[in-house]
Amino acid sequence: MQAKGTNSLLGFGVRPSEGQTVGQTGNQRFWSGLVAVLVAVGVYAFANANETRMGLFWVLGLGFGAVLQRSHLCFASAFRDTFLLGQGRNLKGIIIGLAVATAGFAALMARQVPNTALGTFPPDAHVLPIGLHTIFGAVIFGFGMVLAGGCVSGSVYRMGEGYVASWVSFLGIIFGLLAASFTWNWWYTFTIKDSPRIWLPHYLGHGGAVALTFALLILAYLAVLWWEHRNGAVAPDAPFKGEPETNFRAVLNNLRRRVFVHGWPVLLGGALLGGLNVIAFVSERPWGFTGEISRWAIGISNGLNVGPGNLLGVNLIPGCVLDPGDGGVLNYMLFLVIGMVYGSFLAALFSGEFKIRVPKQKIRFVQAGGGGLIMGYGSGTAVGCTIGAFFSSIPSLGLNGWVWAVCLLIGAWLGTQAIKRIP
Amino acid sequence: MAKQLDVRGEICPYPMMKTVQALKKLAKEEHELVVITDHAPALDTIPTQAVRLGFSVEIQETGSPEWQITLTRKP
Numbered sequence: 001m002q003a004k005g006t007n008s009l010l011g012f013g014v015r016p017s018e019g020q021t022v023g024q025t026g027n028q029r030f031w032s033g034l035v036a037v038l039v040a041v042g043v044y045a046f047a048n049a050n051e052t053r054m055g056l057f058w059v060l061g062l063g064f065g066a067v068l069q070r071s072h073l074c075f076a077s078a079f080r081d082t083f084l085l086g087q088g089r090n091l092k093g094i095i096i097g098l099a100v101a102t103a104g105f106a107a108l109m110a111r112q113v114p115n116t117a118l119g120t121f122p123p124d125a126h127v128l129p130i131g132l133h134t135i136f137g138a139v140i141f142g143f144g145m146v147l148a149g150g151c152v153s154g155s156v157y158r159m160g161e162g163y164v165a166s167w168v169s170f171l172g173i174i175f176g177l178l179a180a181s182f183t184w185n186w187w188y189t190f191t192i193k194d195s196p197r198i199w200l201p202h203y204l205g206h207g208g209a210v211a212l213t214f215a216l217l218i219l220a221y222l223a224v225l226w227w228e229h230r231n232g233a234v235a236p237d238a239p240f241k242g243e244p245e246t247n248f249r250a251v252l253n254n255l256r257r258r259v260f261v262h263g264w265p266v267l268l269g270g271a272l273l274g275g276l277n278v279i280a281f282v283s284e285r286p287w288g289f290t291g292e293i294s295r296w297a298i299g300i301s302n303g304l305n306v307g308p309g310n311l312l313g314v315n316l317i318p319g320c321v322l323d324p325g326d327g328g329v330l331n332y333m334l335f336l337v338i339g340m341v342y343g344s345f346l347a348a349l350f351s352g353e354f355k356i357r358v359p360k361q362k363i364r365f366v367q368a369g370g371g372g373l374i375m376g377y378g379s380g381t382a383v384g385c386t387i388g389a390f391f392s393s394i395p396s397l398g399l400n401g402w403v404w405a406v407c408l409l410i411g412a413w414l415g416t417q418a419i420k421r422i423p
Numbered sequence: 424m425a426k427q428l429d430v431r432g433e434i435c436p437y438p439m440m441k442t443v444q445a446l447k448k449l450a451k452e453e454h455e456l457v458v459i460t461d462h463a464p465a466l467d468t469i470p471t472q473a474v475r476l477g478f479s480v481e482i483q484e485t486g487s488p489e490w491q492i493t494l495t496r497k498p
Contacts, residue, residue: 231475
């Protein structure tokens with residue numbers, strides 16, 4: 001955000017805001033920032049030496065985390081605020097991201113499956129079984145994310161910004177995924193096993209599926225605009241107010257503050273997330289991480305002999321399906337998840353938005369933990385969170401992404417009714 | 424002295440919800456509410472809700488990260 005003075009980490013020779021006590025001098029901030037960046041470089045070197053894709057996914061994680069932090073893009077807010085408050089800022093960013101990812105995913109999938117008449121699926125695309133588990137999981141996920149004040153990706157990036165409640169949410173998500181693994185076999189036999197995976201290009205060809213997806217995205221965007229307008233005025237994000245660009249130093253300083261201090265436009269943030277998602281898919285698999293988080297929970301509990309044991313059919317389902325792992329510790333997806341937290345931390349540190357924030361009301365911890373637990377169970381059952389089962393599914397041209405979105409919206413509405421009653 | 428609402432430490436959507444509540448409760452003769460927040464996303468959500476309730480918005484950065492949002496009733 002803009003200010004009279006800025007106290008960003010990269011701020012050389014800037015004066016602090018009026019009436020403000022500065023805890024750290026500019027020098028201290030510079031050095032702590034340098035150390036933080038060096039740690040990121042060090043982890044990259046370690047990951048890259050292990051496996052090239054570990055290094056790549058560390059960098060992608062840093063990118064996802066930094067973009068989420070810089071554009072304040074929150075999936076929970078998108079589904080909560082749009083239809084209840086008539087504010088569609090975040091949902092518009094997400095729709096742009098979906099459009100970018102759809103273009104990239106479609107190009108890749110058209111090469112993977114040139115002939116759609118054969119009925120094969122593109123490997124790793126998030127075309128997931130649609131059934132009662134999808135509806136149930138997505139609805140409770142929506143409820144949980146509103147209760148907790150952030151979905152899984154939101155919690156992950158707020159962990160990096162210093163929100164203590166989000167760490168509690170994350171703990172809840174881990175235990176929720178573990179709980180889901182204990183009931184997985186029941187859900188699998190009950191509905192998942194016989195649920196269809198519907199890939200639009202099988203019915204419409206590549207061109208038709210992409211055209212339909214773009215048409216639906218445009219309609220969704222227009223619907224958000226109409227709804228916002230119906231609800232009254234919409235204040236734009238605070239504009240950037242730089243210093244007069246009288247010399248080149250001022251030009252550079254304004255540029256630095258635009259990138260590192262001032263919040264990014266949400267449409268840019270959404271488009272960048274879509275672009276990073278395409279890079280992830282082209283190099284390995286689409287963005288998603290509840291599968292990886294479940295790998296920690298299931299791996300540790302199995303290691304202690306209190307785990308869920310054998311999970312039916314998980315190797316038949318792509319995306320963020322529960323993952324028992326192979327007993328190893330390091331995995332490229334691990335670097336993605338940790339990278340997101342660290343990327344957000346770095347971005348928050350540079351912009352001066354990092355702060356350990358502890359909620360004053362104890363009930364917030366209950367909301368965060370309970371909401372996390374519900375989200376974890378929901379994402380374990382519905383095969384993914386707002387990222388894997390939605391943000392990576394619609395561009396995979398799977399029908400499941402759209403079903404997920406509608407159910408999420410219903411859950412978010414229910415969640416809002418609940419938090420209105422929690423002061 | 425304008426009324427103050429301190430929502431530091433609060434997570435979304437409480438900073439915005441509490442601000443809207445406070446604005447609705449503001450007595451007729453009171454014209455100003457100052458919201459103190461350390462939650463950057465609130466800077467995107469509070470202005471729109473305040474404008475719809477007939478208030479003008481001014482944001483000032485007062486800390487790292489802390490903001491004062493001054494909401495003034497439009498005549």
